[in-house]
Amino acid sequence: MARSETQTTAQTKAQTPISGGTAQPDNSDLPNLALATLSRLPKTVRVPSYDRQSLSAGIIHIGLGNFHRAHQAWYLHRLMDQGTAHDWAILGAGVRPSDAVSRAKLLDQDCLTTLIELDPSGQSAEVTGAMIGYIPVEHDNATLISEMSDPRIRIVALTVTEGGYYQTGTGAFDIDHPDMRYDIAHPDQPRTAFGAMVAALRARRATGAGPFTCQSCDNLQGNGDILRQTVVGFARCVDDELADWIDTNCTFPNSMVDCIVPATGPAELALVRSFGIADTVPVTHENFRQWVIEDKFCAGRPAWEAVGATLTDDVHSFEAMKIRLLNGGHQVLANAGEVLSVETIAECMAHRAIHALFSKVARTEVCPHVASVHSMTPPEYVELIERRFANPQIRDTTRRVAFDGSSRHTGFILPVIRDALRVNASV
Template identity: 70%
Template sequence: MTMNRPVPLSTATLADLPQDILRPGYDRARLTPGIVHIGLGNFHRAHQAWYTHRLMQQGLAQDWAILGAGVRPYDAGMRDRLLAQDCLTTLIDLSPKGRSAEVTGAMIDYLPIAEGNAPLIAAMADPAIRIVALTVTEGGYFIDASGGFDATHPDIAHDVAHPGSPRTAFGAMVAALRLRRAAGQGPFTGLSCDNLRGNGAILRQVVTGLARLTDPDLADWIDANGAFPNSMVDCIVPATGPAELALAREIGIADAAPVTHENFRQWVIEDAFCAGRPDWDRVGATFTPDVHDYEMMKIRILNAGHQVLANAGELLSVPTIADCMAHPAIAALFRKVQSREILPHVHAVPGMTPTAYLDLIETRFANPAIRDTTRRVAFDGSSRHPGFVLPILRDGLAAGTPVDGLALVEALWARMCAGTREDGSLIEANDPDWSRLAEIASAARARPMAWLEQGAIYGDLAAVPRFADAFDHWLGMLWRAGTAATLAAYTQAD
């Protein structure tokens, strides 16, 4: 499957690719757009775009092509790379049994990145666009400590003051919906594809909440006529770096933005769309009236499980999630926290028990072909811990089930944010709020409660002795005895 000279990826060179690489069998020139996707990173291209591409391979969804979009200046680099190769993407499937590659073509353009987002607003105002989907990360939805819409954020204040030239994706959505309403058109469906419980409800909250600050009638119209289905998305997709670029070249493609991914995908979507949808269920997606139990299983076992592993891995200089699963102490931490403290708060879904899902996750995490770094997984803990870990902790406190392992997970995060590993090496900034976290983590070495007094993250948990005392114990031990000894103390206790 190797070539001496990789083929530069473009529409014109598809026929020149190695024969064992799958490629679009449809005429991309005949595709018309139906979806705008904001936040076009690796995950979208390995997941939602792949499902749409697979429909197109069957001769379906030809009017559901994707327009990529971004709202930040750094999105321009990805736009340039993808436009240079006609918005084609090489997906490299890294199964433990071997790798395979496929070029996908469901995306046909990437909108210009512009201050004020005029090109994005114009595209979303086009009635041909029936879905606006987003992957903007868990921390991108302007959620305050109570779970409500944070109307005080400076970016939201900007959009309120300048509704015609907004800064955020949500401000652009509101501006486009305003134009559609004025033109007598219906709204599009807003489809969040981020790892948030009730992501559709959260998207509705931020879009209608922002609209209400400038135009209450528009907010009511969106709320009554729009649709924001909840969804659960799942596929492990590492970041692209030199190794991934080299791998694409090794298989015969010069792709400036290839994507590697595991040999697993899942997409569960609430069937509540206001302007039609592709038949993604024909290619493996699940439509259901209730996504809650699916997302609970995935977010609690996989996403919270990632946080169990990543901070311990960072402290012990373990580079990848697969390496963490091969590390006896970290793997023992993972299994004990999952079995004792997470699984009791997860319900079965059709065809899958929590225990069976945990077994599946352990197999997926242990795949050595997936170079998913602990640094990537530990990134933005200030969003991921409140979103993934703390809801389980609160359920455990309410139910009277053990929480000492989850307290240790929080202590590991606090210790990691102090910025040094056990071997003395520095941990580079790894959170949008890193400077503040590092300062508090340093103070928490002498007074652990300083960490729990972050009300925006922990709320009232500092006042709950069963958690606060356990956290105090574990953080003190991490500093006194080190990470390895602390993990052993937890995993070897009855």
């Protein structure tokens, strides 16, 4: 784990030199970010070296939030910069009415995204272009199903939040959820991403297009296993033979994803303009990324390991350490910060009492129930995330981290409590 983290961070520093945003005395007339305006951006801004016209889609990603654009899409963008993976471009998708707003903004700028790295030693900006289109957001997901049915699509990936997989309180597939009941009754006009995936897989089975890999990029331990449970569980409710075909032929790789990516607000919109870029949906992120992936792809994959991702059969150890200490620690900080009206995670770390609470919980109540991974021990990992959480450049709000705690605590906090109770340890 230590090697993977060091390589990823070092690579980011080497390829994205730190250079603060250029002050603009009057940037009200900045050109909108678009393919046609890339050449007019300041030379300090890294832009794609590849020809976007040469790209073709191989991945559909459902849930085009900030995290996806700073993480999975960045890895693919960097591969394309190396002259590879040009047939793995991303088509964005969304299944919620609110996704239509994001779609319009991204299409207005040719699906380009400005990533701003926030490091204590400086800031840098990079425009990424791995996404080449955004599927229309429709109540019956007809276009999404059609696009996923195309044999050129070999991976369907998702970031739909920890609570978006239709699980009961015991972790089983929630067949009685109203969304699932609707999709079961209307399998050709589903409302959910999972209903749409099953409809597309039914079409691919009928035409001989074959399966695609179903890839969760959410912060869930065993995220691939949970995605399999939802997709196969839903399919089982509408067509037993199709469910068996999906279970046998599709793959659902587990993965661990890590990068602190704040929400975008007025400060971030002003920051991107300070770099000389008029981007309506920029993304800020820390100078750290990690992606550990189980190498189970039924229809091929990009060579993500060439740009710092770790392909391994031991994802569980990585994700257990990260989810329990980093994501669980985030919840400890954010909930205390909300109560005390401390606005950001970095400010929580600077608050003596909140930091002390985090340190005690992490070191005495979580670390005993986390195994070392490769050369990284749990206490060493706590030191690493303390430095990351304390980064004053990252304005990650306690509200963002604490939001939807009923879903996050289930995966991040409760497993540690259960382990402690089993051995009569302190909680």
